[in-house]
Amino acid sequence: MNKFFITLTFVLCIAFSAFAQHRREASIVKRIEVYLNKMENVGFSGSVLVGMNGKKVLSKGYGYRDQKIYLKNEPSTIFNISSITKQFTASAILKLEMQDKLSIDDRITKYFTNVPKDKVSITIHDLLRHQAGLINSIGKDYDKIDKDDFIKKVFSTKLRFEPGTQFSYSNIGYSLLAIIIEKVAGTSYEDYLYKNLFKPAGMELTGTSRPDFNAENVAVGYYNNDSVWGKPTDKGYDIDDQYWNITGNGSILSNVEDMFKWDKALTTNKILSNQEKQQLYHPKLRADEDKNGNAFYAYGWDVSKTNRHTERVWHNGVNNIMYADFTRFIDERVTIIMLSNRSNQRNFDGKISIDIAGIIFDKNYKPTIPVAENKENNDFTERIIKTVIEKGLQAGKDEFLRRSKGTDLISYIVNNKGYDLINENKIDQAITLFEINAFAFPESADAYDSLAEGYMDKGNKSLAIKYYEKSLALNPANNNAVDMLKKLKK
Structure with missing residues (x-):
């Protein structure tokens, strides 16, 4: 066959393949939009972003960020991402390890004095994987407590089990990690995250005190009975060492657009090396865990295998007012981000991301629409x-x-x-x-x-x-x- 025709055939095949993929993506996005519109009709309020093959295919707001004055949610709307904060804390620890400033195998005795005997064997690795044996919390999110009092209270608690032997989710463990970050970096937790994670990723609207949030763009949180909880920026959180119950484990605010920038940054070596990202998703497992790695808690991420034999890394954030869900199918280059400002999401918590994934990966998937809560x-x-x-x-x-x-x-x-x-x-x-x-x-x-x-x-x-x-x-x-x-x- 003539070289010209071989080349032409090759080019046409590529063009046809690209066209077919575009049509498939367009069909999927249309199904997702129909689904989300129905969810909005039964009470969903928040922002959703879907990424496929490295690009945004959908980024929209649903419901109101302030229903009193009818301000709609938008992709730029700011929400509390709660426990999704933990992946930033974990990434900051790994960044410090890249900088040869600490090791995840370090015991906490290297960073804290007067560590009780039952806690001297706890390592940074144990804190990252919720296997230190620490209880979940010692107070409410916005109870004022300074760093020294926080450490004393944590160290005075009784362990649930011997460090490194079991799993027990612990917010205070991640607050200890934030304190370690400050000690090692010689700067505030938020300042270190901004300079080493957020700024390199282009995330200028993620943080707690540092971003110059436009108050009108911050979502109002609502209780289940529609009463107002308020805006997270009005809760008095600042960087004066007064809110250690939430720092490092649930303090960060963001929007879906910035979170997608973080997702994209994690596909490069801009912030973490391949070695550190491998640790982020696949740390050393305990003897009692599934050796096949089908489901486990990594460093700030929950990691599992799909029925397609691909990897899903996920975390959510819940404070019973706002809800956040960040799901990444790394092998298949699909990302789903959902942030919400309504506490009646019990019909929706986790469901929206699951349903969107179902629509993307199964052309016959038919999500059920919850009943309106009236x-x-x-x-x-x-x-x-x-x-x-x-x-x-x-x-x-x-x-x-x-x-x-x-x-x-x-x-x-x-x-x-x-x-x-x-x-x-x-x-x-x-x-x-x-x-x-x-x-x-x-x-x-x-x-x-x-x-x-x-x-x-x-x-x-x-x-x-x-x-x-x-x-x-x-x-x-x-x-x-x-x-x-x-x-x-x-």
């Missing part, structure tokens, strides 16, 4: 729960079918009540509530996952397997169902 639906849900518990499943089904148009069951409330009953060892009553949930929402993988757990607790292995398989069929990304089925089928 008085009518809340009252109806409580009636159904009472009916099922007192009169049985069939009575509950009959009442559900007779419901008024526009009235519906709030799934998570039913689900939570079911788990309350399991904790009270009322397994049969719990199962009936999980059954009514599955009846009302037959396309909900979560409903069948809970029903399966109910039957597993009852000791009915065959039905537990049946409903885990049903849940997995509805959501192939349900790793919990995969893990449970492996255990049940042994």
Whole structure:
């Protein structure tokens, strides 16, 4: 064949492939937009950014950052990212290691005096992986406590287990890491993060006190009953060593655009070397952990394998007012960032990122839209729960079918009540509530996952397997169902 035609054919193949990929991405984005518009209609309020193949394909706001004066959320809206802060603390520690200023194997005795005997073996690595045995917290986020008093209180607490032997999530462990950063760097925690992480990544609207936030652009947080919590910038957080309950573990504010800049920076060696990033996602595991690395807590990231045999690194942030979710499918170059300012996200926490991932990776995925949380639906849900518990499943089904148009069951409330009953060892009553949930929402993988757990607790292995398989069929990304089925089928 003529060289010209070979070259032309090659160019046309590349062009066609690029066109096909563009059409696929456009179709996916359209499905995501339709889904998010529906979620906004039932109460979702926040900002969402989706990245594919290194570029933004969607970045939009939904609901209001200030509903009193009808200011809409935007991609630039500032939210509290809460525990997503931990990945910045972890990255700062690794940056200091790159600079030969510390080692993750250092014991905390190198940085603190008068360390109690039970805590002298704790290492930086233990703090990063929540395996130091420390309790979660010693006070509320915005309780004022200076550095010295904070350290004394932490060291006076009783350990949950011998350091390095188990996992127990600890916010105060990450605050100790922030103090170590200050001691080693000779500057404030926030100043070190800005100069070494945020500024190189181009993140000028991420931090606590340093950014010159436009007050109008900071989201107002709302409680579940729509009452106002306020703006995180109004909570009095500053850098005068008074808020160590939250520093290092949940203090940072940001927006989806800046978080995407961080995501992109982590795909380069601009901030962390390949060696340090390997540690960030794949630190040394304990002897009791899954040797295949299917799911574990790394350094500020939760790492797991997908059913596509790819890697998912994720973390969320929750303060019961605002919710943040940062999901990265590194192998597949997909990033999903969701920041929200409403505490009634119990219908939405984690769901939005899961559903968007489902849309991206499965062309047949159909996300369920939660029921709006209003008085009518809340009252109806409580009636159904009472009916099922007192009169049985069939009575509950009959009442559900007779419901008024526009009235519906709030799934998570039913689900939570079911788990309350399991904790009270009322397994049969719990199962009936999980059954009514599955009846009302037959396309909900979560409903069948809970029903399966109910039957597993009852000791009915065959039905537990049946409903885990049903849940997995509805959501192939349900790793919990995969893990449970492996255990049940042994």
